[in-house]
Amino acid sequence: MSMVIETEKWVYHPGDVVRGYVHVVFDKPIKVRGIYVSFEGREHAAVTRGSGKNRHTYIQNVMIVQDTINVCSPGEDGTVGPCDVQYPFDFRIPVAAMPTLDSPFEYNLSGEALSKGIGHTVPSRLNGYIRYMIHAKVDRPFAIDINAKQFVSVKIPPRSDVSIQPVSFTSHDDREQLRVDITINKNIYAPGEVVTGEAMFQRNPQKAVRAVEVILKFLVSITAQGRTDVYKQFADDIRFPVEPGTESMQGVFSLATFTGGPISVPGHIVKLEWIVEVKVDLPGKIDKHVYVPVWVIPLTSEISLSGGQAFAVQGIGWHIEQGNPAETESGESSWQIDADVDTPPSEPDSNPEEDAFWEREP
Numbered sequence: 610m611s612m613v614i615e616t617e618k619w620v621y622h623p624g625d626v627v628r629g630y631v632h633v634v635f636d637k638p639i640k641v642r643g644i645y646v647s648f649e650g651r652e653h654a655a656v657t658r659g660s661g662k663n664r665h666t667y668i669q670n671v672m673i674v675q676d677t678i679n680v681c682s683p684g685e686d687g688t689v690g691p692c693d694v695q696y697p698f699d700f701r702i703p704v705a706a707m708p709t710l711d712s713p714f715e716y717n718l719s720g721e722a723l724s725k726g727i728g729h730t731v732p733s734r735l736n737g738y739i740r741y742m743i744h745a746k747v748d749r750p751f752a753i754d755i756n757a758k759q760f761v762s763v764k765i766p767p768r769s770d771v772s773i774q775p776v777s778f779t780s781h782d783d784r785e786q787l788r789v790d791i792t793i794n795k796n797i798y799a800p801g802e803v804v805t806g807e808a809m810f811q812r813n814p815q816k817a818v819r820a821v822e823v824i825l826k827f828l829v830s831i832t833a834q835g836r837t838d839v840y841k842q843f844a845d846d847i848r849f850p851v852e853p854g855t856e857s858m859q860g861v862f863s864l865a866t867f868t869g870g871p872i873s874v875p876g877h878i879v880k881l882e883w884i885v886e887v888k889v890d891l892p893g894k895i896d897k898h899v900y901v902p903v904w905v906i907p908l909t910s911e912i913s914l915s916g917g918q919a920f921a922v923q924g925i926g927w928h929i930e931q932g933n934p935a936e937t938e939s940g941e942s943s944w945q946i947d948a949d950v951d952t953p954p955s956e957p958d959s960n961p962e963e964d965a966f967w968e969r970e971p
Contacts, residue, residue: 610635610690614743614759621741622766623706628699631680631745631757635690642748644681644689648700649744650674650763652707654737654833654878669833671877673707673739676700687750702741702763707876709762710739714829716867722845731840737831737879765872767907773797780899786813789821789887789899798883799908801868808849808887811857818851819890825864826886827871827905832878866905873904900925 616629631646650673657666680696683689713733741763747755776796781788793806810821824846831838845864852858864885874881883905889897 610637610639610755612745612747612755612757614745614757616743616759616761620762620764621702623702623763624704626699626701627743627761628697629743629759630695630697632695633681633747634693638686638688638690639747640687640750640752641681641683641689642750643679643683644696645677645746645748646680646696646698647677647744647746648674648698648741649676650702650706650739650741652737652739652876652879654831656736656831656833656836656838658836667833667836669878674700674703674741698743700743706741706763707739707874708765708872709741710737710871710874710876710879710881711735712738714871715869716842716871717869718867719845719865721865722843725846727843727845729842731829731842735829735831735840736838737833739874739876739879765907767799767909769909769912771797771906771908771912773912776901776903778899778901782897785897786816787818787889787897788812789889789897791823791885791887791899791901793885793901793903795903797904797906797908798866800866800870800872800905802866802905804864804866804885804903805862806885807859807861809857809859810849810851810889812851814854814856817892819892820848820850821858821860822846822848822888822890823860823862823864824886824888825866825883827881827883830880830882832880870905872906898925 611632611634613632614629615632616627621627627648631644633644652671652673654669655666657664659665678698680698681689681694712735714731714735715733716729716731718727718729741761743759743761745757749755773795775792775794777790777792779788779790788811790809791806792808793804795804798804804825808821808823810818812818825844827842827844829840829842844866847860847862847864849858849860866883871881873883883903885901885903887899887901891897
């Protein structure tokens with residue numbers, strides 16, 4: 610006996626219908642409760658804290674979509690077969706579904722970034738993911754169930770339904786007599802575009818400041834049961850020295866994103882966020898940080914900047930760096946911006962906890 614899942618393709622967009630069939634071959638009658646096919650998508654996060662006897666891994670799952678159909682019920686005698694049948698199925702991916710984000714994870718640093726000493730810092734094996742899967746099961750009473758599974762990828766197509774506008778943010782520290790004004794020419798960028806803008810800095814001339822640095826980076830954050838691991842990757846940066854005795858400085862910046870992605874992913878427990886950070890380098894003190902978010906998503910080529918004045922965004926001002934950045938080897942990613950590439954996603958490594966989740970009762 611055997612069971613195989615076939616789908617029309619491997620790569621889908623939010624709102625698409627996943628169509629296919631389950632090919633079931635029984636060479637003799639089999640006692641079954643039913644044959645079920647499920648479409649499931651979820652975010653999964655696992656965060657480890659402590660060491661030795663105090664080591665504990667916190668796990669959390671958020672379902673994106675969960676749909677099950679019964680494609681075959683047993684006859685009056687409670688059996689199915691012998692048979693050689695293809696049972697069709699179709700499931701709709703939610704319009705608001707997030708893209709697949711999985712290990713291995715890859716991003717290519719530019720030659721300019723490498724020349725600045727920027728290296729890979731996000732691990733290839735993430736401790737969280739966003740996955741979508743077709744799961745078929747022959748539910749057998751008092752016997753081992755027959756299972757089959759097939760992962761599919763959900764990718765975001767180039768979008769035109771966005772409002773692209775300039776953004777601005779101001780942060781000041783009255784006690785330290787410091788102020789930063791940052792303007793970014795657009796709030797949304799396509800992968801590979803250059804983030805441009807202007808940073809203005811003011812201070813009391815008596816306050817010592819070495820430089821103002823503007824950094825473009827992305828953060829991968831994995832949260833489980835209130836505990837978060839944050840992996841931080843520089844994409845590009847520029848440093849503006851502050852001359853002694855000057856009250857203010859102004860600098861124009863151009864910072865490059867990565868051509869092949871990754872893109873912004875606003876998950877519940879698995880997130881990827883792009884930010885522009887302004888760092889005020891203070892000698893002998895904790896540096897000051899200002900964070901302003903931007904979006905990096907696939908865009909159609911005809912989108913243009915909306916008219917009007919820059920709108921204020923909710924940034925984070927005068928902040929101390931937090932999280933648990935990891936210095937690890939570079940990885941590979943299932944992220945491809947080209948949604949027409951139709952290659953089957955690799956099946957994740959076997960894991961008992963994973964198998965128990967995917968193969969639970971429908």
